[in-house]
Amino acid sequence: MNAAWHERHVLPEGAALEQRIAWHREHQRRCACRPIPPKVLDAMRRDPAIDVYLAGVNPRSRAVLQKLRKTIRSLVPQAEECISYRLPAFRYRGNIIAGFSATATGCSYYPFSGTTLKTLADAIKGYGKTKSALHFGADKPLPASLVRRLLRARIAEGQRQ
Numbered sequence: 001m002n003a004a005w006h007e008r009h010v011l012p013e014g015a016a017l018e019q020r021i022a023w024h025r026e027h028q029r030r031c032a033c034r035p036i037p038p039k040v041l042d043a044m045r046r047d048p049a050i051d052v053y054l055a056g057v058n059p060r061s062r063a064v065l066q067k068l069r070k071t072i073r074s075l076v077p078q079a080e081e082c083i084s085y086r087l088p089a090f091r092y093r094g095n096i097i098a099g100f101s102a103t104a105t106g107c108s109y110y111p112f113s114g115t116t117l118k119t120l121a122d123a124i125k126g127y128g129k130t131k132s133a134l135h136f137g138a139d140k141p142l143p144a145s146l147v148r149r150l151l152r153a154r155i156a157e158g159q160r161q
Contacts, residue, residue, distance in 0.1 A: 002031035017043055045073075047081035048089040057102040060138045064107055065100055071144050072098055075151055095152060095158035103121070106137030109147075111154045119153050 007031075012025045021044050024036045036044065042120075050069065054062050065088075072079065072090055078096065079090040087110060089099035099110040110133050111117060117129055123146060128135035134150075136142050 004030050005030045006033075044079075045080050047083065049083045050081050050131060061102040061107050064136075064138050064141050065102060068100055068109070068142060068147065069105075071142075073146050074078065075144070075148055076155075084114075092142075092155060093158065095155075097140040097154045097158065098147075103135070107141075108133040108135050109142060109150065110134075111150055112159055115152060115157060116154045120149055125150055131160055 005027075009023065009026065011020065014021070017040070020040050024040055024044065027033075028036070035041075054065060054069075057065060069081075069088070073081075075161060076090065076092055076097065079092040082089050082091050082096070084091075084099060087099040087101050088114065089096050089110070091097070096112040100110050101110070111139050112132075114131065117124060117131075119136060122135055127140070127142075134142070
């Protein structure tokens with residue numbers, strides 16, 4: 001325990017959720033003598049900016065992306081949601097491992113890696129893609145098994161870096 005840090009950084013009684021999140025983030029960096037309470041941890045992992053993003057998406061794409069978000073959260077519950085390059089994304093152990101967006105013609109999944117889609121080329125046949133994105137739509141959403149493979153490949157790449 002870092003007693004000196006705790007003496008200088010007392011969490012105020014009745015602190016708002018945002019204050020508690022900020023305190024616990026700093027605590028993890030400076031001391032980490034105890035785990036983050038589950039309610040605060042869940043709030044830390046959810047980024048309200050993603051809810052705002054999804055609110056502006058057409059209902060059909062929103063439903064597909066909400067399902068994808070739920071799938072990613074279930075497969076990597078430790079991942080934190082964030083916005084990266086103006087896209088809803090997920091950070092795990094300091095690396096962005098996935099992101100998504102709505103497009104004019106459907107949706108896109110971003111592994112935030114130049115090699116993940118190459119590595120899984122056989123598994124993503126039948127989907128449109130670019131160098132950095134996998135394209136899909138409400139008529140052909142990404143199955144959880146494929147999302148699992150994409151995440152595993154990306155996390156493995158992050159561990160090799």
